[in-house]
Amino acid sequence: MGIPCKVEEVFGSSYSAAIYISRILKLSAPKNKVFVLGESGVEQELESENVPYCGGTDASLRRDMQPEDYTNIANGSMLDENVGVVLTGLDFHVNYLKLSLGLAYLRNGAKFLATNTDSTLPNSRTLFPGAGSVSAPLVKAWGREPLALGKPSQAMMDAIEGKFHFDRKRTCMVGDRLNTDIQFGIEGKLGGTLAVLTGVSSKEEFLAEGAEIVPDAYVDKLGDLNV
Known part of the structure; x- marks a missing residue:
């Protein structure tokens, strides 16, 4: 790829x-x-x-x-x-x-x-x-x-942190599913969560009033990021 x-x-x-x-x-x-x-x-x-x-x-x-x-x-x-x-x-x-x-x-x-x-x-x-x-x-x-043992299990987050020794506050979780990817980042107290709309969840799900799982930001596709 x-x-x-x-x-x-x-x-x-x-x-x-x-x-x-x-x-x-x-x-x-x-x-x-x-x-x-x-x-x-x-x-x-x-x-x-x-x-x-x-x-x-x-x-x-x-x-x-x-x-x-x-x-x-x-x-x-x-x-x-x-x-x-x-x-x-x-x-x-x-x-x-x-x-x-x-x-x-x-x-x-x-x-x-x-x-x-x-x-x-x-x-x-x-x-x-x-x-x-x-x-x-x-x-x-x-x-x-x-x-x-996959997302959003925090047992997985702990295992990843133990291997890579990253700073959670300087880490952003990027994913296309709210109840696994984004929830994983929120419960793991990461610095940010970014939803991409090229997979499972749609923006209507987290922009709706009363939505339980809301990312910090979203983009239509990962390629929209200019880095």
Whole structure:
């Protein structure tokens, strides 16, 4: 895209989740395996922190639920006894089998985490289901919300600050979604928040009387800034 940056300067929600699992939860091996509802990006971040996992891109789980699966999940023979965390992200191959396994692990005591809970994903000038739409069936079935490690979670803000040692008062949060990006900056007590109108939220949402999340400034697109 022509934007100069280094890998170390990108701090995504999957990386934040991997950091939280490995450095905050610190589950004792071997009961520290993660069942993933997500794609290879989540797996790569877990690998970077030496966190064991299952599920994810496992091709054997990309199939319809079979009658014997109900029995094998119920009696535990299909479950990995070392799973201590269920981590949901954006999964392009989510299905009933994966959701059933995720619920079974939660019922067995696994912790419920999410890389992020964005309801939608902007692409091709419209919106598609986001990572939050993947975790929603488990939220309904389990009756509890996951701990989200993406924006606006301040656990993510603390992790970023710990890595980059930036001055919050001299930092501006730029984003296109009010309830994640802008809320992240406000709750993190950053020096400013800037909304761009090229993604999810529209200016009518925060200019309306009584709006709960209001950025300090907004531009139609990031390119409107003259620096």
